[in-house]
Amino acid sequence: MKLAQLLFSQGFGTRRECEGLVLGGHVALGGQVCDDLFHEVETHGLAFSVRGVAWPFHACALIVMNKPAGHECSQKPRHHASVYSLLPAPLRRRDVQTIGRLDEDTTGLLLLTDDGALIHKLTSPRHHVPKVYEAGCKHPVSQAQLDALQAGVQLADETGFVRAAAVEATGERSDGFYGLRITLTEGKYHQVKRMVAAAGNRVEALHRSHFGALALPADLLPGQWRWLDGPHLILPAAPAHAPR
Numbered sequence: 001m002k003l004a005q006l007l008f009s010q011g012f013g014t015r016r017e018c019e020g021l022v023l024g025g026h027v028a029l030g031g032q033v034c035d036d037l038f039h040e041v042e043t044h045g046l047a048f049s050v051r052g053v054a055w056p057f058h059a060c061a062l063i064v065m066n067k068p069a070g071h072e073c074s075q076k077p078r079h080h081a082s083v084y085s086l087l088p089a090p091l092r093r094r095d096v097q098t099i100g101r102l103d104e105d106t107t108g109l110l111l112l113t114d115d116g117a118l119i120h121k122l123t124s125p126r127h128h129v130p131k132v133y134e135a136g137c138k139h140p141v142s143q144a145q146l147d148a149l150q151a152g153v154q155l156a157d158e159t160g161f162v163r164a165a166a167v168e169a170t171g172e173r174s175d176g177f178y179g180l181r182i183t184l185t186e187g188k189y190h191q192v193k194r195m196v197a198a199a200g201n202r203v204e205a206l207h208r209s210h211f212g213a214l215a216l217p218a219d220l221l222p223g224q225w226r227w228l229d230g231p232h233l234i235l236p237a238a239p240a241h242a243p244r
């Protein structure tokens with residue numbers, strides 16, 4: 001890929017802006033400034049820098065964020081800051097989108113990508129990708145509530161029963177709420193809060209800890225994000241059947 005084209009593909013501006021960055025000597029490859037617009041770059045494993053800031057090449061952007069409370073998963077937030085405001089300009093220009101949404105007050109594991117097919121794969125209920133939430137409930141979580149969540153509850157505007165894939169009461173928490181770990185394979189609007197309300201309790205705090213096989217990295221602080229090497233970290237390949 002030609003150098004100016006590479007910058008364009010990574011979100012560094014319009015074609016003209018990218019050409020300006022190269023011609024202005026602002027782009028370095030392997031630590032050496034390269035001001036040749038047409039320099040052929042091998043993208044595999046490439047790390048380049050723009051204005052001294054290192055940037056890894058990614059054909060598709062896939063990132064994990066620790067979503068802080070008080071942020072909306074919307075490009076046009078209405079009441080709070082947008083999660084997109086936590087990303088650097090090249091990622092915003094690449095038009096990364098959240099893979100599903102978390103409520104403004106929900107914290108934890110949020111994925112973003114510019115790969116539309118991956119968004120579909122990870123959000124389609126047909127693929128049953130499990131998402132694990134740690135809910136802080138107002139009242140102690142009873143066995144009857146756990147049974148109802150697992151058997152299925154009725155939600156307004158939904159036909160049939162909506163079930164949790166797994167539930168577990170995790171006891172009283174340090175914030176005074178009662179812990180409920182709940183695993184869902186769908187992503188309906190306010191699903192955890194509505195299901196817990198339908199079971200007779202109330203969610204006061206909500207955090208997503210896992211998406212598919214991926215756990216929120218323990219060292220990723222609220223508001224921080226990092227690159228992921230690929231969707232295999234979220235959807236590991238199914239094990240091959242052993243030969244008979």
Ligand code: URA
Pocket residue numbers: 101102103104106189190191192193194206
């Ligand atoms: N369920 C909810 O109720 N809210 C979220 O943010 C995610 C799942």
